[in-house]
Amino acid sequence: MEITTLTFLVTVLVFAGFIGYFVIWGVTPALHTPLMAVTNAISGIVVIAAMFVAGAEEFSPVVWEMLPDSVDADKLFYARLLGFFGVMLASINIFGGFAITRRMLSMFRKQGRE
């Protein structure tokens, strides 16, 4: 007997929640602003989901030509546009979030060496 994917994901969620709880409490209060910035970047992980939409196989020219007439090509095109938009927004977060964290941490670091 195998468990369903949903149950597996719930298990992962609960454990990740606990790990998050303990790891976050360990972050020094002085770095709470960089913490928010780096979590901004990490939440950009939704880029993965957006990639699956923007780059889905039905958009490759070969598959696209073979789609039956009953398929609404316009709707699929809008789906792809939304995926593109999602990848772009999430990428702003990833690049922007990591860059600003690095910039902030360099402010803390430059006076670390004496």
Next chain:
Amino acid sequence: MVSADFFALAYLGAAVLFILGIKGLSHPKTANRGNTLAMLGMALAIGITLLDGRISEYLWIFAAMALGAFIGIPLANKVKTTQLPQMVALFNGLVGLAAAAVAGGEFLRSETLNALTVTGQTEIALSALIGTLTFSGSVIAAGKLHGWVTSKPVTMPLGHWSTLVVLLATLGVAACFSVYGGEATLLVMIGLTFLLGLMLVLPIGGADMPVVVALFNAYSGWAGVATGFMLSNIVLVVGGSLVGASGLILTFIMCQAMNRSFLNVILGGFGAGDGEEVAGADLGDKTIQQAGVEDAAFMMGNARKVVLIPGYGMAVAQAQHALREVMDVLESQGLEVSFAIHPVAGRMPGHMNVLLAEADVPYENVVEMDTINPQFPQTDVVLVIGANDVVNPDAKNVQSSPLYGMPILEAYKAKTVYVVKRSMRSGYSGVENALFYQDNTYMIFGDAKDVCEKLSGALKDA
């Protein structure tokens, strides 16, 4: 064809890198390495996804990523440290919008390919709902912090009842979509959720935005978790829940430091009467004592230990560099100087630490509340710059005070206190500050930056 297990293990590796990355922030010395580890995790997750057989078109993906980098990196390099809170709020909102877009795209794809199930629709609904709410709420929060939207609490017609109605309607439509699907239903749900986000954040006053930003930081994580369920992807669930946990803990810390319940902050309306007087300790006919910069310089010149307490007023006046000058002069004369930081000082958790780090104040000189409080009785001079409620002794001593129970910096225990303020206006809470009327407290009226510059000048001359 690579097996699904290979992808799962690679995503697990990325998730571990995220955890180690955040763990690096437990100390400034390891923080930069932590950031690099998190970046590696992200690169691994993206790289492995590109290998996935279900993705066969790359052009749009790479174009979108390049565009994101082109917008994101200059934004990060240009933003001023005082504007960090609205920047973080904006980033929260972008993730929310991305999650909503993905949910919409996934719905259109599955619908045209006849691949929709009730579970799938529920996950799409959740993703779109949390994403849209995060987006609209964060945009208002960022607007309030940046001054595009009034920072005063805006009360809704019929107060919170109208918000409740919209909330119930949103949930109803979402349930309907989960069962029956339908493009129009999804659009109505997204519209209602957008409205709900506005209605939730508009009534909250500007000074409570730190809590709101932290909360939507959490939501942006939960939006990621929802998309993770939609696509059955581990790294989305782990990454999202780390962000979600982080946001919730920061929200909790902020509420604790203001001694207000989470509900009290969210229901808003606090601080509506800006500057109105609320009964505090019986001050009798006590009066304040004014002093000049030279007096403060003289007292500090004869002191051994000085504590500086910066508040939001210092950040507004951009006085952090001038204040660092004061610290430098005092240290060169052999004094022990510390900065005392209250958890809600500044406009977001840890904001004051970044402002001081920008001004090259050494990490070791910046002390958290619990560490500095026992040191105040041995402190000769305290200089309060643009802080108010966080040093109000009523919070400890007067049970009837609205601030009672809030943890404060116990500046009132020091031998002499100087308070730099622009005017006698009360703080955000509207409560009179008993500290200002103490016999050992002297007020210096003026702009924080101006006063700090004059002070370091006077100290050098002495």
